[in-house]
Amino acid sequence: MLDSTREDPVHVKRVLLQDQLRRSEERFRLLVESVKDYAIFMLDPGGHVVTWNAGAQSIKGYSAAEILGQHFSRFYPPEVAARGWPEHELDVARLEGRFEDEAWRVRKDGSLFWANVVITALYDDTGTLQGFAKVTRDLTQRNRLETLEQTARRLTEFLAMLSHELRNPLASIRNAIGVMQTRTLDDPHLDWARNVIGRQTSHLARVVDDLLEVSRIASGKIALQKARLDIVGIVSQVLESNRPMIQQRALALEVSHPDEPLWVDGDATRLTQVVTNLLNNAIKYTPEGGRIHVAVRREAGRALISMRDTGIGISAHLLGQIFDLFVQGGSDIVGAQGGLGVGLALAKQLVEMHDGTIEAYSNGPGQGSEFVIRLPALDAVAAREEPAASAPSSAAEAAVTQRVLVVDDHHDVTDSMVMLLGYWGYKAIGAYDGPSALAAAAAFPPDVVLLDLNLPGMSGEEVSRRLRENAGRRRMVIVAITGYGQPKDFRRSREAGFEYHEVKPVDPARLKSLLATIVAENLRPF
Numbered sequence: 001m002l003d004s005t006r007e008d009p010v011h012v013k014r015v016l017l018q019d020q021l022r023r024s025e026e027r028f029r030l031l032v033e034s035v036k037d038y039a040i041f042m043l044d045p046g047g048h049v050v051t052w053n054a055g056a057q058s059i060k061g062y063s064a065a066e067i068l069g070q071h072f073s074r075f076y077p078p079e080v081a082a083r084g085w086p087e088h089e090l091d092v093a094r095l096e097g098r099f100e101d102e103a104w105r106v107r108k109d110g111s112l113f114w115a116n117v118v119i120t121a122l123y124d125d126t127g128t129l130q131g132f133a134k135v136t137r138d139l140t141q142r143n144r145l146e147t148l149e150q151t152a153r154r155l156t157e158f159l160a161m162l163s164h165e166l167r168n169p170l171a172s173i174r175n176a177i178g179v180m181q182t183r184t185l186d187d188p189h190l191d192w193a194r195n196v197i198g199r200q201t202s203h204l205a206r207v208v209d210d211l212l213e214v215s216r217i218a219s220g221k222i223a224l225q226k227a228r229l230d231i232v233g234i235v236s237q238v239l240e241s242n243r244p245m246i247q248q249r250a251l252a253l254e255v256s257h258p259d260e261p262l263w264v265d266g267d268a269t270r271l272t273q274v275v276t277n278l279l280n281n282a283i284k285y286t287p288e289g290g291r292i293h294v295a296v297r298r299e300a301g302r303a304l305i306s307m308r309d310t311g312i313g314i315s316a317h318l319l320g321q322i323f324d325l326f327v328q329g330g331s332d333i334v335g336a337q338g339g340l341g342v343g344l345a346l347a348k349q350l351v352e353m354h355d356g357t358i359e360a361y362s363n364g365p366g367q368g369s370e371f372v373i374r375l376p377a378l379d380a381v382a383a384r385e386e387p388a389a390s391a392p393s394s395a396a397e398a399a400v401t402q403r404v405l406v407v408d409d410h411h412d413v414t415d416s417m418v419m420l421l422g423y424w425g426y427k428a429i430g431a432y433d434g435p436s437a438l439a440a441a442a443a444f445p446p447d448v449v450l451l452d453l454n455l456p457g458m459s460g461e462e463v464s465r466r467l468r469e470n471a472g473r474r475r476m477v478i479v480a481i482t483g484y485g486q487p488k489d490f491r492r493s494r495e496a497g498f499e500y501h502e503v504k505p506v507d508p509a510r511l512k513s514l515l516a517t518i519v520a521e522n523l524r525p526f
Contacts, residue, residue: 036054036058038059039058039059042131042133043119043134048069049067060108061107071086080104093132100118102117115136117134170204180193199245224266224353224354228264229263229268229271230263231264232258232261234272238279242280242283249286251286251289252291252292255293255294256293262296262377264303265378270350274358275305278307278347278371279307281343285309287311291310292307293309302376302377303376303377309369311368313363313365313367313368313369319360319362323344323345323348323360354376356373357373359371402426402515403426403444403446404426404446404447404449405437405448406421406429406449407451407455408430408432408450408481409432410452414431433455435457441470445471447518448518449464451463451478451479452482453481454482460496461492461493464497464498465496465497468497477499478498479514480498481502482503482504500514
């Protein structure tokens with residue numbers, strides 16, 4: 001009797017279809033396993049690896065024997081895995097059917113690579129979750145190229161803005177000098193020219209200082225000089241020093257702060273820099289007639305500083321990167337003033353060095369903006385009254401008897417400083433190099449020497465040493481006046497025996513105060 005099933009067309013068709021399916025699955029398996037440009041593998045419902053292709057081994061570095069059965073969280077940086085991100089990805093894929101992300105992932109050797117990841121949830125005919133398909137692409141090279149392109153673009157923009165920021169003040173200074181050259185000494189326009197030069201010189205100094213500060217922070221060369229200080233006093237001083245600029249732009253300034261001190265542990269110079277940068281931004285980006293509101297208060301154990309304005313605002317796409325280096329908040333607003341994109345980046349870095357936070361808020365272009373700083377506040381204590389240091393009553397009279405030697409190879413710097421010292425009542429002479437400085441000191445024994453460190457032929461340190469040798473026991477204070485202002489430079493001048501170190505350009509008010517202190521000290525007996 002013949003087996004009728006062998007001739008059954010339905011059975012034959014079923015067998016053929018099963019064979020085709022088996023061969024199709026085998027081809028697909030071979031295809032997936034052979035792909036080397038993509039890591040393609042399966043996870044069980046709990047996130048454990050159950051299949052592994054050649055691309056996964058190539059990209060991630062694990063062989064199938066090493067990784068099968070392991071949880072896929074080992075592909076993530078430890079801090080990312082610790083906050084439960086791998087599980088979050090599976091939850092999203094389970095709920096929405098799919099999850100996609102780009103972020104850093106970890107190879108077997110611990111190196112990082114930039115990955116595009118797609119996770120797809122797999123369900124059977126009954127709707128039961130069978131696991132997940134995970135496809136990973138290594139986009140490190142593409143990400144590196146995009147980063148380089150972005151950096152190059154920002155650098156180009158930065159150089160353009162730097163040129164703008166430097167040329168405008170220089171043009172103003174040159175015009176003011178032109179006015180001074182065509183007017184007599186009693187012409188009222190000389191006051192205007194003097195004020196222009198003063199403002200623009202301060203602006204140039206601030207631009208240079210910000211650039212140097214960012215560089216120092218990036219290289220880890222800034223050390224905070226912390227002390228107990230009143231943040232209300234810091235903010236008040238910044239507002240007072242910038243009041244002329246606020247009035248010039250016809251801006252309304254509203255200030256609110258507690259009557260008592262609000263103490264923080266901070267570096268007065270750096271925090272002054274932060275508040276100044278925020279205020280300058282508010283002034284720059286607020287049209288004439290607008291308002292700036294500054295508030296200081298204690299909030300939840302922190303000192304809060306708020307700087308709110310009615311200016312041009314910040315677009316939503318810029319809010320997330322406003323503190324990045326070389327990002328100009330107003331660059332996409334017609335008529336907005338430019339900037340280097342350094343001030344806010346510097347402010348953020350300095351605030352974070354104080355264990356604080358800084359945040360930016362805006363409802364969009366034309367809606368104004370607000371910057372909020374939060375710093376750890378210290379317990380309120382009664383302010384210790386310390387008598388202000390005052391020079392002896394005879395210090396002012398003694399200035400006319402004080403001899404000051406200025407040594408700098410830049411003739412304009414030397415000559416202008418000698419002239420300024422003369423106006424203040426000092427007997428001052430200048431020298432442009434080491435040998436002439438030694439000769440001048442022999443003929444005109446100085447009480448104070450303002451000495452550039454970077455002199456041709458004979459260094460400032462050598463000049464200082466020779467001056468002291470020649471002076472014997474006669475009292476003489478030597479101040480380093482230099483363009484170098486990194487910590488190593490202060491250390492270098494201190495080790496060379498300089499009593500003070502001032503960075504060019506020295507603010508005249510600061511120099512005048514320093515000389516008054518030196519005069520007072522010189523009046524005291526040995």
